[in-house]
Amino acid sequence: MKSYKAYNLCIASELQLPELIESEGAPDAIVRFGKVDNATAMQHDSGQNFVGEIPEVGEFFIHDGREILMNPLPGVNEALLRTVLLGPILCVLLRQRGLLVLHASCIDMNNKGVAFMGGSGWGKSTLATAFHNHGYNVLTDDVLPIQIKTGQPVVFPSYPQFKLWPEAATSLGQDTKSLLPVSQNSFKVAYKLSRGFQQTPLPLHHIYVLDKGSEHKITKIKPQEAFVELVRHTRAISSMTEQEFIADHLHLCSELIKNVSFCRFTRKPSLEDLPTLLKLIEDDLAQVSQKNEVHYTLL
Structure with missing residues (x-):
């Protein structure tokens, strides 16, 4: 063992x-x-x-x-x-x-967790891997465990491997011939990280809810909408049906919304636009940081 x-x-x-x-x-x-x-x-x-x-x-x-x-x-x-x-x-x-477990991938941006949440095939792993190629460390792929106690929610890292669609891996500069399938009959390939894996927990600050549309845009979403998305994209929710688990799950979702910023990230489905998407997120987070600095200065 x-x-x-x-x-x-x-x-x-x-x-x-x-x-x-x-x-x-x-x-x-x-x-x-x-x-x-x-x-x-x-x-x-x-x-x-x-x-x-x-x-x-x-x-x-x-x-x-x-x-x-x-x-x-x-x-x-x-x-x-x-x-x-x-x-x-x-x-x-x-x-x-006691953790809230979401269907999301997470990267490290300035020692803060930034997560991409969505269903299978929505581009979570592709975005996280693109940021990794851009020099950012990553914490999780597909499974996002969050500890929510008092204060800032904390992300627990998973393990240094991503599951990618072959066409996404190719667009990210990987030689798919050298990558093995995740498992027998799986369409995805396993991309093991040799560097840039964040092994220690980090505070979670932003969650981008992934969506598909005719243009690239980031929009703030209301707490009620964020709550619906959290319930929709919680892992293991159908397996834990006891009343105490359901009540605790709803409480954890509510607490997360109080402490984390939620935005909807709408993108056109195009791997060629990945550099544009990364820049869009970097600019959005930079604007949030500037607003916070101004707020603290006024205080």
Whole structure:
């Protein structure tokens, strides 16, 4: 069993996870193989259990944000098993640990987290990778875990790998022939970062909600609209149906809106316009920074 670092956790796993950074220390969570059945869940009945089956992959039991038990189907592709574990399964575990987990990617801009939130295929990974190529460090791809306590929400980094569509990888200067598929039958390729991965948590300051349109523009959105988008793009929300989890989730969304700036980022679907999109975001954040400086001066 090896230990790895991801999502601000030390994860000890019987399944090797080459996507993650190896680590040492007492494990915060353990991943192991074993039989999953109702009897297993009953033995750990504490209101913090999830038992589920993912078609063509296997059965999973997630207990109290500390343990994942996997029972994969015979002959299942190991890369596919890792993809499921590092995605939807760990999302449930992170939610059990009290984090708000969004469908978003996040970069480091001046020691502040800037996230791009949206559904699959909306360009989250492409934008984050483009910023990485532009010299910015990145924190997460596709899974954005946020700790919301008192004060500023904090983003926990994931692991140094992005999942890209081949055409996006090519437009970003990558040789797709040297990149392996994320898993068997996957259309996306795995791009492992050799540099520029932000390994320590950062405060989250901005969330851009991605949208498609006929022009590039950034518009401020109202709290009610931001709330709808947060609920729409929360990971693991359909798996955690107990009333206490739903109530806590709505509370976390409300708290995030109080402390983070939300904008809608509408773009024309064109990979050739990536430099323009990066400049648009940089200029938008620079304007926000200037307004804040003026505000502090007046105070």
